[in-house]
Amino acid sequence: AQTVTQSQPEMSVQEAETVTLSCTYDTSESNYYLFWYKQPPSRQMILVIRQEAYKQQNATENRFSVNFQKAAKSFSLKISDSQLGDTAMYFCAFMESSGDKLTFGTGTRLAVRP
């Protein structure tokens, strides 16, 4: 079974600074998908970014980028120019390429300080 580990329960960053959230996973699959979801206080789950394991290039979405290290099974999220609206719980998630469900990590609570 796949597992997803987020070792940072809480993080804090100053507005306009950069922060990196860590995620590691365990799988025997060679092809899969990785996601970061954001859950603000409203509790909605919002997709931030997605990475396909067969692509070597790291995904980027505006201020959000990932550092995908397949050999190390690491998938960290970098948030540049942090904004107050980035304050949320961030979940890393894994899905097999042939699978049909997401496996989530325990989340990292990010606070952006003004």
Place this chain on the structure above:
Amino acid sequence: EPEVTQTPSHQVTQMGQEVILRCVPISNHLYFYWYRQILGQKVEFLVSFYNNEISEKSEIFDDQFSVERPDGSNFTLKIRSTKLEDSAMYFCASRQGMSGNTIYFGEGSWLTVV
């Protein structure tokens, strides 16, 4: 932008009562899901649904749970006899088709069993 919609946003029910949570997935999506998040915990997969039948379910999804797509738009989760431990946020989600397509979540239905 198309979105997954859920009703009700919050429901309080007596232990032992039946509850139906409703969802309208994104219109051209073919795969539907229910996930659960107990307060302070990670998001857990409950069930996936495709072509009018359950494709996968977790250990949590026991005989007290059922899903249905009664018409072309709604997707429901029924809990027959609620227990205190069923108190959680229930997320409906959908994806378009091919494996790896992004799963989009609704805003959640917060169920409180008293």
